[in-house]
Amino acid sequence: MAAIVSTNCPDLELIGRGKVRDLYRVDSQSLLFVATDRMSAFDVIMNNGIPNKGKLLTKISVFWFDFLKGVMPNHLITADFEKMPDKVKQYRDQLEGRCMLVKSLRVLPIESIVRGYITGSAWKEYKSKGSVCDIALPAGMQESEAFATPLWTPSTKAEIGDHDENIHPSKVPAIIGAKLAAQMEKMSLEIYTKARDYARERGIIIADTKFEFGVDEDDNLYLIDEVLTPDSSRFWPAATYTVGATQDSFDKQYLRNYLESIGFDKNTGITLPDHVVENTFAKYLEAYKLLTGEGAQF
Ligand SMILES: Nc1ncnc2c1ncn2[C@@H]1O[C@H](COP(=O)(O)OP(=O)(O)OP(=O)(O)O)[C@@H](O)[C@H]1O
Ligand SMILES: [Mg+2]
Structure with a gap:
Protein backbone atom coordinates (compact mmCIF):
# COMPACT_ATOMS: atom_id res chain seq x y z
CA MET A 1 0.00 0.00 0.00
CA LEU A 105 -13.25 31.55 -3.40
CA ARG A 106 -10.99 34.33 -2.20
CA VAL A 107 -9.18 32.92 0.82
CA LEU A 108 -9.05 35.29 3.79
CA PRO A 109 -5.44 35.47 5.04
CA ILE A 110 -6.25 34.53 8.63
CA GLU A 111 -6.02 31.17 10.36
CA SER A 112 -9.08 31.27 12.58
CA ILE A 113 -8.02 29.31 15.64
CA VAL A 114 -10.40 28.48 18.47
CA ARG A 115 -9.13 27.09 21.75
CA GLY A 116 -11.38 25.40 24.26
CA TYR A 117 -8.59 24.09 26.48
CA ILE A 118 -5.18 25.45 27.39
CA THR A 119 -2.35 23.44 25.85
CA GLY A 120 0.62 23.62 23.49
CA SER A 121 1.90 27.09 22.67
CA ALA A 122 -1.02 28.67 24.57
CA TRP A 123 0.03 26.88 27.76
CA LYS A 124 3.65 27.96 27.25
CA GLU A 125 2.67 31.60 26.84
CA TYR A 126 0.32 31.46 29.83
CA LYS A 127 3.06 30.08 32.06
CA SER A 128 5.46 32.85 31.13
CA LYS A 129 3.11 35.84 30.73
CA GLY A 130 -0.31 34.91 32.13
CA SER A 131 -1.87 35.48 28.72
CA VAL A 132 -2.71 33.55 25.55
CA CYS A 133 -2.01 35.41 22.32
CA ASP A 134 -1.78 38.52 24.50
CA ILE A 135 -5.31 37.98 25.82
CA ALA A 136 -5.03 38.30 29.61
CA LEU A 137 -6.42 35.33 31.54
CA PRO A 138 -7.23 34.66 35.19
CA ALA A 139 -4.37 33.38 37.35
CA GLY A 140 -4.20 29.79 38.51
CA MET A 141 -5.11 27.88 35.34
CA GLN A 142 -3.71 24.38 35.03
CA GLU A 143 -2.38 22.62 31.94
CA SER A 144 -5.20 21.20 29.75
CA GLU A 145 -7.89 23.03 31.71
CA ALA A 146 -10.93 24.28 29.82
CA PHE A 147 -11.23 28.03 29.35
CA ALA A 148 -14.37 29.54 30.91
CA THR A 149 -15.46 30.27 27.34
CA PRO A 150 -13.60 29.28 24.15
CA LEU A 151 -10.94 31.74 23.00
CA TRP A 152 -10.58 33.04 19.46
CA THR A 153 -6.84 33.34 18.78
CA PRO A 154 -6.35 34.17 15.10
CA SER A 155 -3.02 34.07 13.33
CA THR A 156 -1.87 35.36 9.98
CA LYS A 157 -1.57 32.80 7.19
CA ALA A 158 2.10 32.46 6.33
CA GLU A 159 3.55 31.96 2.86
CA ILE A 160 4.97 28.48 2.19
CA GLY A 161 8.08 27.87 4.29
CA ASP A 162 7.11 30.47 6.89
CA HIS A 163 5.39 29.97 10.20
CA ASP A 164 2.01 31.48 10.96
CA GLU A 165 2.20 34.44 13.33
CA ASN A 166 -0.19 34.85 16.26
CA ILE A 167 -1.92 38.22 16.35
CA HIS A 168 -4.21 39.81 18.88
CA PRO A 169 -7.87 39.55 17.73
CA SER A 170 -8.03 43.35 17.65
CA LYS A 171 -5.61 43.30 14.66
CA VAL A 172 -7.90 41.26 12.40
CA PRO A 173 -10.24 44.08 11.25
CA ALA A 174 -7.30 45.98 9.76
CA ILE A 175 -6.46 42.92 7.65
CA ILE A 176 -9.86 41.73 6.39
CA GLY A 177 -12.24 44.54 7.37
CA ALA A 178 -14.40 44.95 10.45
CA LYS A 179 -17.50 43.20 9.12
CA LEU A 180 -15.76 40.01 8.01
CA ALA A 181 -13.60 39.97 11.14
CA ALA A 182 -16.68 40.08 13.36
CA GLN A 183 -18.40 37.40 11.31
CA MET A 184 -15.32 35.20 11.33
CA GLU A 185 -15.02 35.39 15.10
CA LYS A 186 -18.70 34.71 15.71
CA MET A 187 -18.90 31.78 13.26
CA SER A 188 -15.64 30.22 14.45
CA LEU A 189 -16.84 30.17 18.05
CA GLU A 190 -20.28 28.90 17.08
CA ILE A 191 -18.94 26.09 14.91
CA TYR A 192 -16.33 25.08 17.45
CA THR A 193 -18.91 24.97 20.24
CA LYS A 194 -21.36 22.87 18.23
CA ALA A 195 -18.65 20.42 17.16
CA ARG A 196 -17.13 20.29 20.64
CA ASP A 197 -20.46 19.35 22.21
CA TYR A 198 -21.10 16.65 19.60
CA ALA A 199 -17.60 15.18 19.86
CA ARG A 200 -17.70 15.15 23.66
CA GLU A 201 -20.69 12.80 23.55
CA ARG A 202 -18.67 10.54 21.29
CA GLY A 203 -15.70 10.41 23.64
CA ILE A 204 -13.49 13.03 22.02
CA ILE A 205 -12.49 16.37 23.48
CA ILE A 206 -11.74 18.88 20.74
CA ALA A 207 -9.13 20.91 22.60
CA ASP A 208 -8.53 23.39 19.80
CA THR A 209 -8.87 23.73 16.07
CA LYS A 210 -8.14 25.93 13.09
CA PHE A 211 -10.68 27.09 10.52
CA GLU A 212 -10.20 28.89 7.24
CA PHE A 213 -12.74 31.09 5.53
CA GLY A 214 -13.24 32.42 2.04
CA VAL A 215 -15.54 34.95 0.41
CA ASP A 216 -17.36 35.04 -2.92
CA GLU A 217 -17.61 38.11 -5.16
CA ASP A 218 -20.39 39.50 -2.93
CA ASP A 219 -18.28 39.08 0.23
CA ASN A 220 -20.43 36.24 1.53
CA LEU A 221 -18.48 34.20 4.05
CA TYR A 222 -17.88 30.45 3.51
CA LEU A 223 -16.19 27.82 5.62
CA ILE A 224 -13.40 26.38 3.43
CA ASP A 225 -10.34 24.12 3.54
CA GLU A 226 -10.39 21.04 5.79
CA VAL A 227 -12.58 21.11 8.88
CA LEU A 228 -12.03 19.66 12.34
CA THR A 229 -9.60 16.96 11.28
CA PRO A 230 -6.75 15.53 13.36
CA ASP A 231 -4.38 17.58 11.16
CA SER A 232 -6.11 20.84 12.01
CA SER A 233 -7.23 20.12 15.59
CA ARG A 234 -6.23 18.59 18.88
CA PHE A 235 -8.42 15.60 19.70
CA TRP A 236 -8.13 14.10 23.18
CA PRO A 237 -9.71 10.89 24.42
CA ALA A 238 -12.33 12.03 26.94
CA ALA A 239 -11.96 8.82 28.93
CA THR A 240 -8.43 9.61 30.08
CA TYR A 241 -8.72 13.40 30.32
CA THR A 242 -7.18 14.88 33.47
CA VAL A 243 -6.54 18.52 34.29
CA GLY A 244 -2.96 19.40 35.22
CA ALA A 245 -1.21 17.08 32.77
CA THR A 246 -0.39 16.56 29.11
CA GLN A 247 -3.11 14.51 27.37
CA ASP A 248 -3.05 11.46 25.14
CA SER A 249 -4.30 12.36 21.71
CA PHE A 250 -5.82 11.11 18.45
CA ASP A 251 -4.01 13.64 16.36
CA LYS A 252 -0.68 14.94 15.14
CA GLN A 253 0.55 15.33 18.70
CA TYR A 254 1.71 11.70 18.70
CA LEU A 255 3.99 12.47 15.77
CA ARG A 256 5.14 15.77 17.27
CA ASN A 257 6.08 13.93 20.48
CA TYR A 258 7.98 11.32 18.51
CA LEU A 259 9.87 14.01 16.58
CA GLU A 260 10.73 15.88 19.78
CA SER A 261 11.96 12.60 21.33
CA ILE A 262 14.50 12.09 18.55
CA GLY A 263 15.68 15.72 18.61
CA PHE A 264 14.09 16.64 15.23
CA ASP A 265 15.56 19.96 14.04
CA LYS A 266 12.18 21.30 12.73
CA ASN A 267 13.87 22.28 9.49
CA THR A 268 14.33 19.30 7.21
CA GLY A 269 11.83 16.49 6.71
CA ILE A 270 12.91 13.02 7.78
CA THR A 271 11.81 9.52 6.82
CA LEU A 272 9.40 8.28 9.45
CA PRO A 273 9.91 4.66 10.57
CA ASP A 274 7.14 2.16 9.80
CA HIS A 275 5.83 1.96 13.35
CA VAL A 276 5.40 5.75 13.50
CA VAL A 277 3.55 5.73 10.17
CA GLU A 278 1.28 2.93 11.41
CA ASN A 279 0.63 4.46 14.81
CA THR A 280 -0.16 7.87 13.29
CA PHE A 281 -2.68 6.32 10.91
CA ALA A 282 -4.21 4.25 13.73
CA LYS A 283 -4.79 7.42 15.80
CA TYR A 284 -6.46 9.21 12.89
CA LEU A 285 -8.60 6.15 12.15
CA GLU A 286 -9.71 5.94 15.76
CA ALA A 287 -10.75 9.60 15.71
CA TYR A 288 -12.74 9.02 12.53
CA LYS A 289 -14.52 5.96 13.95
CA LEU A 290 -15.42 7.67 17.21
CA LEU A 291 -16.67 10.83 15.53
CA THR A 292 -18.74 9.27 12.80
CA GLY A 293 -19.58 5.91 14.34
CA GLU A 294 -18.50 4.37 11.04
CA GLY A 295 -15.79 1.89 10.20
CA ALA A 296 -13.54 2.65 7.23
CA GLN A 297 -12.11 0.10 4.83
CA PHE A 298 -8.80 0.80 3.13
N1 LIG B 1 -12.29 26.99 -1.54
C1 LIG B 1 -11.00 27.33 -1.63
N2 LIG B 1 -10.60 28.18 -2.60
C2 LIG B 1 -9.28 28.51 -2.71
N3 LIG B 1 -8.29 28.05 -1.89
C3 LIG B 1 -8.64 27.21 -0.90
C4 LIG B 1 -10.02 26.81 -0.72
N4 LIG B 1 -10.05 25.97 0.37
C5 LIG B 1 -8.79 25.88 0.84
N5 LIG B 1 -7.93 26.60 0.10
C6 LIG B 1 -6.46 26.73 0.30
O1 LIG B 1 -5.87 25.50 -0.13
C7 LIG B 1 -4.67 25.24 0.59
C8 LIG B 1 -4.73 23.82 1.15
O2 LIG B 1 -3.49 23.24 1.18
P1 LIG B 1 -2.80 22.65 2.51
O3 LIG B 1 -3.79 22.31 3.55
O4 LIG B 1 -1.86 21.62 2.05
O5 LIG B 1 -2.06 23.99 2.92
P2 LIG B 1 -1.18 24.39 4.12
O6 LIG B 1 -2.10 25.26 4.88
O7 LIG B 1 0.10 24.86 3.55
O8 LIG B 1 -0.80 23.20 5.01
P3 LIG B 1 -1.20 22.94 6.51
O9 LIG B 1 -2.65 22.54 6.45
O10 LIG B 1 -0.29 21.84 6.94
O11 LIG B 1 -1.02 24.23 7.28
C9 LIG B 1 -4.60 26.28 1.70
O12 LIG B 1 -3.67 27.28 1.32
C10 LIG B 1 -6.01 26.86 1.74
O13 LIG B 1 -6.03 28.18 2.17
MG1 LIG C 1 -4.05 23.46 5.41
Whole structure:
Protein backbone atom coordinates (compact mmCIF):
# COMPACT_ATOMS: atom_id res chain seq x y z
CA MET A 1 0.00 0.00 0.00
CA ALA A 2 1.89 3.03 -1.26
CA ALA A 3 1.30 6.54 0.00
CA ILE A 4 0.27 9.13 -2.59
CA VAL A 5 2.55 12.02 -1.76
CA SER A 6 2.04 13.97 -4.94
CA THR A 7 -0.60 13.91 -7.67
CA ASN A 8 0.03 14.37 -11.35
CA CYS A 9 -3.03 15.41 -13.37
CA PRO A 10 -1.75 17.20 -16.49
CA ASP A 11 -5.22 17.94 -17.92
CA LEU A 12 -6.07 19.99 -14.84
CA GLU A 13 -4.36 23.27 -14.06
CA LEU A 14 -2.26 22.89 -10.91
CA ILE A 15 -2.63 26.09 -8.94
CA GLY A 16 -0.74 25.13 -5.84
CA ARG A 17 0.64 22.49 -3.58
CA GLY A 18 0.26 23.15 0.15
CA LYS A 19 1.96 21.06 2.75
CA VAL A 20 -0.73 18.41 2.45
CA ARG A 21 -3.01 19.32 -0.46
CA ASP A 22 -2.70 19.65 -4.20
CA LEU A 23 -5.09 22.24 -5.59
CA TYR A 24 -6.26 22.22 -9.22
CA ARG A 25 -8.51 24.58 -11.14
CA VAL A 26 -11.41 22.70 -12.75
CA ASP A 27 -13.24 25.70 -14.24
CA SER A 28 -13.78 29.38 -13.45
CA GLN A 29 -16.11 28.52 -10.55
CA SER A 30 -14.57 25.41 -9.06
CA LEU A 31 -11.39 23.86 -7.78
CA LEU A 32 -10.32 20.32 -6.97
CA PHE A 33 -9.06 20.09 -3.42
CA VAL A 34 -6.94 16.95 -3.14
CA ALA A 35 -5.70 15.59 0.17
CA THR A 36 -2.49 13.70 -0.50
CA ASP A 37 -0.86 11.39 2.05
CA ARG A 38 1.86 13.95 2.78
CA MET A 39 2.48 14.46 6.47
CA SER A 40 3.61 17.76 7.91
CA ALA A 41 4.59 18.57 11.47
CA PHE A 42 6.08 21.79 12.81
CA ASP A 43 5.37 23.14 9.29
CA VAL A 44 7.88 20.68 7.78
CA ILE A 45 6.84 18.03 5.24
CA MET A 46 8.12 14.55 6.05
CA ASN A 47 9.90 12.49 3.36
CA ASN A 48 7.37 9.69 3.40
CA GLY A 49 3.59 9.87 3.58
CA ILE A 50 1.00 8.07 5.68
CA PRO A 51 -0.85 5.73 3.26
CA ASN A 52 -4.55 6.63 3.00
CA LYS A 53 -4.34 9.52 5.43
CA GLY A 54 -5.63 11.85 2.70
CA LYS A 55 -8.72 9.67 2.28
CA LEU A 56 -9.39 9.72 6.02
CA LEU A 57 -8.98 13.50 6.22
CA THR A 58 -11.39 13.88 3.33
CA LYS A 59 -14.00 11.66 5.01
CA ILE A 60 -13.69 13.59 8.25
CA SER A 61 -14.03 16.99 6.56
CA VAL A 62 -17.03 15.81 4.53
CA PHE A 63 -18.64 14.54 7.73
CA TRP A 64 -18.25 17.94 9.42
CA PHE A 65 -19.35 19.94 6.38
CA ASP A 66 -22.55 17.95 6.44
CA PHE A 67 -22.92 18.29 10.21
CA LEU A 68 -22.40 22.06 10.06
CA LYS A 69 -24.31 22.84 6.89
CA GLY A 70 -27.19 24.47 8.76
CA VAL A 71 -24.84 26.82 10.59
CA MET A 72 -23.12 28.48 7.64
CA PRO A 73 -22.31 27.92 3.95
CA ASN A 74 -19.17 25.95 3.03
CA HIS A 75 -17.11 25.44 -0.10
CA LEU A 76 -18.01 21.80 -0.77
CA ILE A 77 -19.75 21.14 -4.10
CA THR A 78 -19.34 17.36 -4.00
CA ALA A 79 -17.04 14.67 -2.71
CA ASP A 80 -18.83 11.98 -4.73
CA PHE A 81 -16.29 10.94 -7.32
CA GLU A 82 -18.99 9.75 -9.74
CA LYS A 83 -20.39 13.29 -9.85
CA MET A 84 -17.09 14.90 -10.81
CA PRO A 85 -16.39 16.14 -14.34
CA ASP A 86 -14.83 13.61 -16.74
CA LYS A 87 -11.54 15.45 -16.78
CA VAL A 88 -11.28 14.70 -13.06
CA LYS A 89 -12.60 11.13 -13.33
CA GLN A 90 -9.83 10.15 -15.73
CA TYR A 91 -7.46 10.32 -12.73
CA ARG A 92 -9.51 7.92 -10.60
CA ASP A 93 -6.45 5.88 -9.52
CA GLN A 94 -4.87 8.89 -7.90
CA LEU A 95 -7.87 10.90 -6.77
CA GLU A 96 -10.83 8.72 -5.81
CA GLY A 97 -11.76 9.14 -2.16
CA ARG A 98 -9.27 11.92 -1.50
CA CYS A 99 -10.70 14.89 -3.35
CA MET A 100 -13.51 17.39 -3.06
CA LEU A 101 -14.87 19.60 -5.79
CA VAL A 102 -15.07 23.00 -4.08
CA LYS A 103 -16.15 26.54 -4.87
CA SER A 104 -13.30 28.74 -5.94
CA LEU A 105 -13.25 31.55 -3.40
CA ARG A 106 -10.99 34.33 -2.20
CA VAL A 107 -9.18 32.92 0.82
CA LEU A 108 -9.05 35.29 3.79
CA PRO A 109 -5.44 35.47 5.04
CA ILE A 110 -6.25 34.53 8.63
CA GLU A 111 -6.02 31.17 10.36
CA SER A 112 -9.08 31.27 12.58
CA ILE A 113 -8.02 29.31 15.64
CA VAL A 114 -10.40 28.48 18.47
CA ARG A 115 -9.13 27.09 21.75
CA GLY A 116 -11.38 25.40 24.26
CA TYR A 117 -8.59 24.09 26.48
CA ILE A 118 -5.18 25.45 27.39
CA THR A 119 -2.35 23.44 25.85
CA GLY A 120 0.62 23.62 23.49
CA SER A 121 1.90 27.09 22.67
CA ALA A 122 -1.02 28.67 24.57
CA TRP A 123 0.03 26.88 27.76
CA LYS A 124 3.65 27.96 27.25
CA GLU A 125 2.67 31.60 26.84
CA TYR A 126 0.32 31.46 29.83
CA LYS A 127 3.06 30.08 32.06
CA SER A 128 5.46 32.85 31.13
CA LYS A 129 3.11 35.84 30.73
CA GLY A 130 -0.31 34.91 32.13
CA SER A 131 -1.87 35.48 28.72
CA VAL A 132 -2.71 33.55 25.55
CA CYS A 133 -2.01 35.41 22.32
CA ASP A 134 -1.78 38.52 24.50
CA ILE A 135 -5.31 37.98 25.82
CA ALA A 136 -5.03 38.30 29.61
CA LEU A 137 -6.42 35.33 31.54
CA PRO A 138 -7.23 34.66 35.19
CA ALA A 139 -4.37 33.38 37.35
CA GLY A 140 -4.20 29.79 38.51
CA MET A 141 -5.11 27.88 35.34
CA GLN A 142 -3.71 24.38 35.03
CA GLU A 143 -2.38 22.62 31.94
CA SER A 144 -5.20 21.20 29.75
CA GLU A 145 -7.89 23.03 31.71
CA ALA A 146 -10.93 24.28 29.82
CA PHE A 147 -11.23 28.03 29.35
CA ALA A 148 -14.37 29.54 30.91
CA THR A 149 -15.46 30.27 27.34
CA PRO A 150 -13.60 29.28 24.15
CA LEU A 151 -10.94 31.74 23.00
CA TRP A 152 -10.58 33.04 19.46
CA THR A 153 -6.84 33.34 18.78
CA PRO A 154 -6.35 34.17 15.10
CA SER A 155 -3.02 34.07 13.33
CA THR A 156 -1.87 35.36 9.98
CA LYS A 157 -1.57 32.80 7.19
CA ALA A 158 2.10 32.46 6.33
CA GLU A 159 3.55 31.96 2.86
CA ILE A 160 4.97 28.48 2.19
CA GLY A 161 8.08 27.87 4.29
CA ASP A 162 7.11 30.47 6.89
CA HIS A 163 5.39 29.97 10.20
CA ASP A 164 2.01 31.48 10.96
CA GLU A 165 2.20 34.44 13.33
CA ASN A 166 -0.19 34.85 16.26
CA ILE A 167 -1.92 38.22 16.35
CA HIS A 168 -4.21 39.81 18.88
CA PRO A 169 -7.87 39.55 17.73
CA SER A 170 -8.03 43.35 17.65
CA LYS A 171 -5.61 43.30 14.66
CA VAL A 172 -7.90 41.26 12.40
CA PRO A 173 -10.24 44.08 11.25
CA ALA A 174 -7.30 45.98 9.76
CA ILE A 175 -6.46 42.92 7.65
CA ILE A 176 -9.86 41.73 6.39
CA GLY A 177 -12.24 44.54 7.37
CA ALA A 178 -14.40 44.95 10.45
CA LYS A 179 -17.50 43.20 9.12
CA LEU A 180 -15.76 40.01 8.01
CA ALA A 181 -13.60 39.97 11.14
CA ALA A 182 -16.68 40.08 13.36
CA GLN A 183 -18.40 37.40 11.31
CA MET A 184 -15.32 35.20 11.33
CA GLU A 185 -15.02 35.39 15.10
CA LYS A 186 -18.70 34.71 15.71
CA MET A 187 -18.90 31.78 13.26
CA SER A 188 -15.64 30.22 14.45
CA LEU A 189 -16.84 30.17 18.05
CA GLU A 190 -20.28 28.90 17.08
CA ILE A 191 -18.94 26.09 14.91
CA TYR A 192 -16.33 25.08 17.45
CA THR A 193 -18.91 24.97 20.24
CA LYS A 194 -21.36 22.87 18.23
CA ALA A 195 -18.65 20.42 17.16
CA ARG A 196 -17.13 20.29 20.64
CA ASP A 197 -20.46 19.35 22.21
CA TYR A 198 -21.10 16.65 19.60
CA ALA A 199 -17.60 15.18 19.86
CA ARG A 200 -17.70 15.15 23.66
CA GLU A 201 -20.69 12.80 23.55
CA ARG A 202 -18.67 10.54 21.29
CA GLY A 203 -15.70 10.41 23.64
CA ILE A 204 -13.49 13.03 22.02
CA ILE A 205 -12.49 16.37 23.48
CA ILE A 206 -11.74 18.88 20.74
CA ALA A 207 -9.13 20.91 22.60
CA ASP A 208 -8.53 23.39 19.80
CA THR A 209 -8.87 23.73 16.07
CA LYS A 210 -8.14 25.93 13.09
CA PHE A 211 -10.68 27.09 10.52
CA GLU A 212 -10.20 28.89 7.24
CA PHE A 213 -12.74 31.09 5.53
CA GLY A 214 -13.24 32.42 2.04
CA VAL A 215 -15.54 34.95 0.41
CA ASP A 216 -17.36 35.04 -2.92
CA GLU A 217 -17.61 38.11 -5.16
CA ASP A 218 -20.39 39.50 -2.93
CA ASP A 219 -18.28 39.08 0.23
CA ASN A 220 -20.43 36.24 1.53
CA LEU A 221 -18.48 34.20 4.05
CA TYR A 222 -17.88 30.45 3.51
CA LEU A 223 -16.19 27.82 5.62
CA ILE A 224 -13.40 26.38 3.43
CA ASP A 225 -10.34 24.12 3.54
CA GLU A 226 -10.39 21.04 5.79
CA VAL A 227 -12.58 21.11 8.88
CA LEU A 228 -12.03 19.66 12.34
CA THR A 229 -9.60 16.96 11.28
CA PRO A 230 -6.75 15.53 13.36
CA ASP A 231 -4.38 17.58 11.16
CA SER A 232 -6.11 20.84 12.01
CA SER A 233 -7.23 20.12 15.59
CA ARG A 234 -6.23 18.59 18.88
CA PHE A 235 -8.42 15.60 19.70
CA TRP A 236 -8.13 14.10 23.18
CA PRO A 237 -9.71 10.89 24.42
CA ALA A 238 -12.33 12.03 26.94
CA ALA A 239 -11.96 8.82 28.93
CA THR A 240 -8.43 9.61 30.08
CA TYR A 241 -8.72 13.40 30.32
CA THR A 242 -7.18 14.88 33.47
CA VAL A 243 -6.54 18.52 34.29
CA GLY A 244 -2.96 19.40 35.22
CA ALA A 245 -1.21 17.08 32.77
CA THR A 246 -0.39 16.56 29.11
CA GLN A 247 -3.11 14.51 27.37
CA ASP A 248 -3.05 11.46 25.14
CA SER A 249 -4.30 12.36 21.71
CA PHE A 250 -5.82 11.11 18.45
CA ASP A 251 -4.01 13.64 16.36
CA LYS A 252 -0.68 14.94 15.14
CA GLN A 253 0.55 15.33 18.70
CA TYR A 254 1.71 11.70 18.70
CA LEU A 255 3.99 12.47 15.77
CA ARG A 256 5.14 15.77 17.27
CA ASN A 257 6.08 13.93 20.48
CA TYR A 258 7.98 11.32 18.51
CA LEU A 259 9.87 14.01 16.58
CA GLU A 260 10.73 15.88 19.78
CA SER A 261 11.96 12.60 21.33
CA ILE A 262 14.50 12.09 18.55
CA GLY A 263 15.68 15.72 18.61
CA PHE A 264 14.09 16.64 15.23
CA ASP A 265 15.56 19.96 14.04
CA LYS A 266 12.18 21.30 12.73
CA ASN A 267 13.87 22.28 9.49
CA THR A 268 14.33 19.30 7.21
CA GLY A 269 11.83 16.49 6.71
CA ILE A 270 12.91 13.02 7.78
CA THR A 271 11.81 9.52 6.82
CA LEU A 272 9.40 8.28 9.45
CA PRO A 273 9.91 4.66 10.57
CA ASP A 274 7.14 2.16 9.80
CA HIS A 275 5.83 1.96 13.35
CA VAL A 276 5.40 5.75 13.50
CA VAL A 277 3.55 5.73 10.17
CA GLU A 278 1.28 2.93 11.41
CA ASN A 279 0.63 4.46 14.81
CA THR A 280 -0.16 7.87 13.29
CA PHE A 281 -2.68 6.32 10.91
CA ALA A 282 -4.21 4.25 13.73
CA LYS A 283 -4.79 7.42 15.80
CA TYR A 284 -6.46 9.21 12.89
CA LEU A 285 -8.60 6.15 12.15
CA GLU A 286 -9.71 5.94 15.76
CA ALA A 287 -10.75 9.60 15.71
CA TYR A 288 -12.74 9.02 12.53
CA LYS A 289 -14.52 5.96 13.95
CA LEU A 290 -15.42 7.67 17.21
CA LEU A 291 -16.67 10.83 15.53
CA THR A 292 -18.74 9.27 12.80
CA GLY A 293 -19.58 5.91 14.34
CA GLU A 294 -18.50 4.37 11.04
CA GLY A 295 -15.79 1.89 10.20
CA ALA A 296 -13.54 2.65 7.23
CA GLN A 297 -12.11 0.10 4.83
CA PHE A 298 -8.80 0.80 3.13
N1 LIG B 1 -12.29 26.99 -1.54
C1 LIG B 1 -11.00 27.33 -1.63
N2 LIG B 1 -10.60 28.18 -2.60
C2 LIG B 1 -9.28 28.51 -2.71
N3 LIG B 1 -8.29 28.05 -1.89
C3 LIG B 1 -8.64 27.21 -0.90
C4 LIG B 1 -10.02 26.81 -0.72
N4 LIG B 1 -10.05 25.97 0.37
C5 LIG B 1 -8.79 25.88 0.84
N5 LIG B 1 -7.93 26.60 0.10
C6 LIG B 1 -6.46 26.73 0.30
O1 LIG B 1 -5.87 25.50 -0.13
C7 LIG B 1 -4.67 25.24 0.59
C8 LIG B 1 -4.73 23.82 1.15
O2 LIG B 1 -3.49 23.24 1.18
P1 LIG B 1 -2.80 22.65 2.51
O3 LIG B 1 -3.79 22.31 3.55
O4 LIG B 1 -1.86 21.62 2.05
O5 LIG B 1 -2.06 23.99 2.92
P2 LIG B 1 -1.18 24.39 4.12
O6 LIG B 1 -2.10 25.26 4.88
O7 LIG B 1 0.10 24.86 3.55
O8 LIG B 1 -0.80 23.20 5.01
P3 LIG B 1 -1.20 22.94 6.51
O9 LIG B 1 -2.65 22.54 6.45
O10 LIG B 1 -0.29 21.84 6.94
O11 LIG B 1 -1.02 24.23 7.28
C9 LIG B 1 -4.60 26.28 1.70
O12 LIG B 1 -3.67 27.28 1.32
C10 LIG B 1 -6.01 26.86 1.74
O13 LIG B 1 -6.03 28.18 2.17
MG1 LIG C 1 -4.05 23.46 5.41
